[in-house]
Amino acid sequence: MEGLSRPDTPVGQSAVSLDLAKMSLRQVNAWLHHDLASQSPPVRRVEILNPAGMHNLAVGLDADVEVVIRGHVGYYAAGMNKRARVTIDGNAGRGLAENIMSGVVRVKGSASDSAAASGRGGLVVIEGDAASRCAISLKGCDVVVGGSVGHVSGFMAQRGRLVICGDAGAGLGDSLYESVIYVRGRIHGLGADAREEPFTPADREVVASLLSAAGIDCDASEFKRVASGRTLYHWNAAHSSHYG
Amino acid sequence: MCGIVGLLVKKREQRASLGQLAQPMFTCMGERGPDSGGLAVFGPPVAAPLRRFNLFVPDRHFDWQALLTSFRRAFADRAGDTRITALENHAILLSVVDPSKVRGWLTECDPSPKLLSVGRFIDVYKDVGRPGEIARRYHFDELSGSHCVGHTRMATESDVTPAHAHPYTAGEDFCLVHNGSLSNHHRLRRTLERRGVRFETDNDTEAACRFLEWRLTQGDSLEQALEQGFRVLDGFYTLLMATPDRLTLVRDAFACKPAVVAETDAYVAVSSEFRSLAHLPGIADANIFEPKPEEIYSWKV
Incomplete structure (x- = not known):
């Protein structure tokens, strides 16, 4: 297939390079979904060239493979990821690793809004900044951001941890459920029912292990803990006049 | 979107x-x-008091020269420098006539071209x-x-x-x-x-x-x-x-x-x-x- 090449690799390993300047997005995703599994010897590393900001790249992977994308990607890159370790050597558009199930998605640049939205498992690492609504409706995935996050990050997050090494925009953790957010820098405002809680030695261990997994060098003792005040969990008749 | x-x-x-x-x-x-x-x-920019009037009609075979002739007749005293550059259903009219007067005149034309923009710098195509x-x-x-x-x-x-x-x-x-x-x-x-x-x-x-x-x-x-x-x-x-x-x-x-x-x-x-x-x-x-x-x-x- 034009656009597919097999770079030299050590004996017993196999790698493939897919060039989006010569292949269509559909061909690349179809190769990752179908052809990858039948390669012999097994392909452990796939490099994708010339992504040029395309949407939906490397979505729905379900394979024990390392995927490296050389350049900026568009919306929903590596969405619904299972097992695969996807690295984007550039920036990512809206909805990075949306609904990730497992594996690791790493962005070396910055990510647009709604990164790791509703992620259920695995790890999302954004080495630069993440825009608004990072980790919105998180359901078990862990997210580590090397820089800052935009407004309303962690909105309605239910499970999983969000570690922010920089600052957090306004409305952080609005309507949080049981996710915990750790922020090292300045918080420009907490959302409804989000509250700062004591940062315990157990929290420090959690942050240290997530930073270590993310490969981000940062002092784990400098973080603040933000979690749900749980005041929105139940209907409060005293507030009924605020509705309807 | x-x-x-x-x-x-x-x-x-x-x-x-x-x-x-x-x-x-x-x-x-x-x-x-x-x-x-x-x-x-x-x-x-065109030199003041000239202005660029960008015009549009739905008809891609519109007779812009006829429009220009009609414009010159309507503004005989001030239409000497008027020029028109047309491309299918879009035209740029260069004129020293006051924009409010051009606008009024356009509404009386039949069909009436839409005025997309007025200015010395701007052209608009849509x-x-x-x-x-x-x-x-x-x-x-x-x-x-x-x-x-x-x-x-x-x-x-x-x-x-x-x-x-x-x-x-x-x-x-x-x-x-x-x-x-x-x-x-x-x-x-x-x-x-x-x-x-x-x-x-x-x-x-x-x-x-x-x-x-x-x-x-x-x-x-x-x-x-x-x-x-x-x-x-x-x-x-x-x-x-x-x-x-x-x-x-x-x-x-x-x-x-x-x-x-x-x-x-x-x-x-x-x-x-x-x-x-x-x-x-x-x-x-x-x-x-x-x-x-x-x-x-x-x-x-």
């Missing part, structure tokens, strides 16, 4: 390539807005149809100038007609494109109409455009007008505006309508999506960022 694009070429010697760089940006964003499209380009086809018809790749803004539309709140396509203009040498939707534009329209501002469509973007231009006529700078806009405009918006010497960008407080900026020594490029910037020279080393909510980004020509 809609697409917006803008490009400001920093170096005077590269202004001839404005259209060549901007046309692929515009055509790519046609995927976000396939029902209509338009582009405003700011070029070298129509319904696939943006790629519009770009080809009007030879966007051959346009030159210091900066341009474009829009590809997927209508969500008012009709699909050439008049509802963006860019919108108000006053002279001012235009605006919008991705988003405003929820209080009827009220805003009524407020402005009471102050004598005239509207041409029922479109929400026109209300934003006329509001900002009205503030400018009241003495505001564009920054002051936009600060007012943050308070007055209710809804979702990424707005990209152009005046003869500036390209200006804002996003609403929610910032859920996308925008990405790429800046190099040679240009400032704005788009709804990075993929429409991927072809630009030097993009690999550009400073690429997303504009923050309720911050004014303005680049000088």
